[in-house]
Amino acid sequence: MxxxxxxxxxxxxxxxxxxxxxxxxxxxxxxxxxxxxxxxxxxxxxxxxxxxxxxxxxxxxxxxxxxxxxxxxxxxxxxxxxxxxxxxxxxxxxxxxxxxxxxxxxxxxxxxxxxxxxxxxxxxxxxxxxxxxxxxxxxxxxxxxxxxxxxxxxxxxxxxxxxxxxxxxxxxEHCPHPIEVFPPAPAPAAIARAAEWLSQAERPLLLLGGGCVAAPETARALVERLQAPALTTINAKGVLGLDHPLDLGATMSLPAARRLAANADVILALGTELGETDYDLVFDGGFHLSGRLIRVDIDPQQLGRNQAAELAMVADAGEMMTALLEALPKHREADDRATATRNALALHEDPDLAPYVPFYATLRAALPEAILVGDSTGPVYAGNFLASLPAPRRWFNAATGYGTLGYGLPAALGATLACPERPVVALVGDGGLQFVLGELAAARDLRRPVAVVIWNNHGYDEIRRYMAMHEIPQLGVDLAPPDFACLADAYTCRYKAVGGPASLGEALTHLDDENSPLLIEVDAQAWMNAFQE
Incomplete structure (x- = not known):
C-alpha cells in the first residue's frame, strides 16, 4: 500500500x-x-x-x-x-x-x-x-x-x-511512531557545587527567564527555599504566581533592581539569555553582576553570551531546579532585600508608569484569568513593569526582543484557539494595528469573544517622543488613524469607545455576551491627561 x-x-x-x-x-x-x-x-x-x-x-x-x-x-x-x-x-x-x-x-x-x-x-x-x-x-x-x-x-x-x-x-505506508524526547538533565557535580555556593551565600539572587515557564511550581519552591529575591524576565511573567513577595518582576533596567543585582554575592540565572531587552532597556550597559554567576540554559551557546559565568550548566531549567531543591538545606532565614527593593522601585508612583496603574487594575478586576497579548504600544511597555499574572503563559508581547509591530492581534487569535476556556485580550496601538487590519476578518471568522483594546495616540508615540528627546524632526510618526467604529462595523465586530477605567471595565465585563470580537478604543491622550499631574 x-x-x-x-x-x-x-x-x-x-x-x-x-x-x-x-x-x-x-x-x-x-x-x-x-x-x-x-x-x-x-x-x-x-x-x-x-x-x-x-x-x-x-x-x-x-x-x-x-x-x-x-x-x-x-x-x-x-x-x-x-x-x-x-x-x-x-x-x-x-x-x-x-x-x-x-x-x-x-x-x-x-x-x-x-x-x-x-x-x-x-x-x-x-x-x-x-x-x-x-x-x-x-x-x-x-x-x-x-x-x-x-x-x-x-x-x-x-x-x-x-x-x-x-x-x-x-x-x-508508514505507521507513525513519534519519538519521546527528554530534555538534558544537569550534571550531579554541578548541582553539588551550585547548592554549596547558594547555601553559603549571604545575598543570593535569582534571575528567572522564559526557560522556567514549564515548571512554575518548582520555580516557586526554589525561590521560597532560598528566600531570595527574584527578577523575572518579560517572558517569565507569572511563573511565581500573582503578587509573590519575592518576585520583583522585569525591573532589571531600573536603578533599585540594578543595585540589588550588583550587591548579590551568588546569582542563579535560569533559562534567560541575559539580553539587552530584558536587562538594559535604557541601553546604557548599566546592569552589572559582581558576585558568582551560575548559569543554566538548554542551549550551550547561550552560556557564553552577555555575562560570564563561574559555573555553567547545559540543562533544562525545570530539571535543574528539581535537582537543586533536593540538594539544598530545608531552611533559610528570610531577609528584607525584596521588600526594600520593591519600596525603592515605587513603580506605582513613577510618573511614567502611574497613568497605567488604573489600566491594569481594571483589566485585573474585570478579567482576572485573561491572557494578555501585546504589541509595541504604551500600555504594553508599562505593563512589562506593572502587570502581575497568576500563572505563566498569560503575558507575552512583541514590545521587546525582535520587536515587530503587528504582532498583538494575530497572536491573540492564536492564543484563543489554544486556550478557548480563557478570555484573551489583545493590547495594540493604532499604528501597530494598521499593520494587520485584515486579520480582523480572521477574528470575525473565528467567532470568539477576543477583546482588542486599541490605545489610540494617533501614530507612533514611542518613536515620536524618542525623536523629541533627541531633537530630531518628528517625521513619519503622526498618522491619522482609521475610523475604528466604522471598521468594526465593516468586519462585523462589536465596538466600544472608552475614556477611563469605569467605561473600560464596563466594556470588558460584557466581553462574553456575544461570540464576536470586541474592539475597545481608548483615547490615549484623554486617559493620560486624567492621570498625569
Missing amino acids: SQTCSQLLLRLLASYGVDTVFGIPGVHTIELYRALGDNSIQHIAPRHEQGAGFMADGYARASGRPAACFIITGPGMTNIATAMGQALADSVPMLVISSVNRRNTLGRGQGRLHELPNQQQTLAGVSVFSHTLHDPAALPELMARAFATFHGARPGPVHIEIPIDLLDAPVA
Missing part, C-alpha cells in the same frame, strides 16, 4: 499532537489541502502569511504546544519571515511547512512562478534549521528532528520545504 507525501505529512503531524494549521492555500500547496481535507486537524485562514506565523506563535506561547503553518513558495515565505524572526528571538516552537519549486528547476533562475534563487537559504537565518525534502521516505526522520528540537533543545521555528513534484508523490 502507498500514500502520498502530503498524506504522510498530515499523519505525522497528528501523531506528534499537532491539531491546528494556519495557512493560505495557493496553487503550489493545494495537495497539502487535499490531504488536510481527509484529516481531523483544523485549518485556520489568516489574511496574510505574517498573520499565520504570529497566530502560530501566540498558539504556542499560550499552550506550550507547537502549531504548524502551510505556506506557499516565494512570497508566502518572505511574508512569514518576520513572524519566524520573532519566534526565533523568543524561543517559540513553530513548524513551517512550505512548498518550493520542482526539484529539476531549483537554483536554475528560469523565472518560475514564486521562484527564489535559494528559498531554503533565505529562510535559514530565521529558523533553528531549514531543510529541503528530496525523498518522501525521509519525512518521518525530518519530523523527528523537528520535534526533538522543540522538546529537547532551545526551541524556535523549523522550516521544511517540499518540492511541488513531491507533494503528491507516492510513499510507502
Whole structure:
C-alpha cells in the first residue's frame, strides 16, 4: 500500500499532537489541502502569511504546544519571515511547512512562478534549521528532528520545504511512531557545587527567564527555599504566581533592581539569555553582576553570551531546579532585600508608569484569568513593569526582543484557539494595528469573544517622543488613524469607545455576551491627561 507525501505529512503531524494549521492555500500547496481535507486537524485562514506565523506563535506561547503553518513558495515565505524572526528571538516552537519549486528547476533562475534563487537559504537565518525534502521516505526522520528540537533543545521555528513534484508523490505506508524526547538533565557535580555556593551565600539572587515557564511550581519552591529575591524576565511573567513577595518582576533596567543585582554575592540565572531587552532597556550597559554567576540554559551557546559565568550548566531549567531543591538545606532565614527593593522601585508612583496603574487594575478586576497579548504600544511597555499574572503563559508581547509591530492581534487569535476556556485580550496601538487590519476578518471568522483594546495616540508615540528627546524632526510618526467604529462595523465586530477605567471595565465585563470580537478604543491622550499631574 502507498500514500502520498502530503498524506504522510498530515499523519505525522497528528501523531506528534499537532491539531491546528494556519495557512493560505495557493496553487503550489493545494495537495497539502487535499490531504488536510481527509484529516481531523483544523485549518485556520489568516489574511496574510505574517498573520499565520504570529497566530502560530501566540498558539504556542499560550499552550506550550507547537502549531504548524502551510505556506506557499516565494512570497508566502518572505511574508512569514518576520513572524519566524520573532519566534526565533523568543524561543517559540513553530513548524513551517512550505512548498518550493520542482526539484529539476531549483537554483536554475528560469523565472518560475514564486521562484527564489535559494528559498531554503533565505529562510535559514530565521529558523533553528531549514531543510529541503528530496525523498518522501525521509519525512518521518525530518519530523523527528523537528520535534526533538522543540522538546529537547532551545526551541524556535523549523522550516521544511517540499518540492511541488513531491507533494503528491507516492510513499510507502508508514505507521507513525513519534519519538519521546527528554530534555538534558544537569550534571550531579554541578548541582553539588551550585547548592554549596547558594547555601553559603549571604545575598543570593535569582534571575528567572522564559526557560522556567514549564515548571512554575518548582520555580516557586526554589525561590521560597532560598528566600531570595527574584527578577523575572518579560517572558517569565507569572511563573511565581500573582503578587509573590519575592518576585520583583522585569525591573532589571531600573536603578533599585540594578543595585540589588550588583550587591548579590551568588546569582542563579535560569533559562534567560541575559539580553539587552530584558536587562538594559535604557541601553546604557548599566546592569552589572559582581558576585558568582551560575548559569543554566538548554542551549550551550547561550552560556557564553552577555555575562560570564563561574559555573555553567547545559540543562533544562525545570530539571535543574528539581535537582537543586533536593540538594539544598530545608531552611533559610528570610531577609528584607525584596521588600526594600520593591519600596525603592515605587513603580506605582513613577510618573511614567502611574497613568497605567488604573489600566491594569481594571483589566485585573474585570478579567482576572485573561491572557494578555501585546504589541509595541504604551500600555504594553508599562505593563512589562506593572502587570502581575497568576500563572505563566498569560503575558507575552512583541514590545521587546525582535520587536515587530503587528504582532498583538494575530497572536491573540492564536492564543484563543489554544486556550478557548480563557478570555484573551489583545493590547495594540493604532499604528501597530494598521499593520494587520485584515486579520480582523480572521477574528470575525473565528467567532470568539477576543477583546482588542486599541490605545489610540494617533501614530507612533514611542518613536515620536524618542525623536523629541533627541531633537530630531518628528517625521513619519503622526498618522491619522482609521475610523475604528466604522471598521468594526465593516468586519462585523462589536465596538466600544472608552475614556477611563469605569467605561473600560464596563466594556470588558460584557466581553462574553456575544461570540464576536470586541474592539475597545481608548483615547490615549484623554486617559493620560486624567492621570498625569
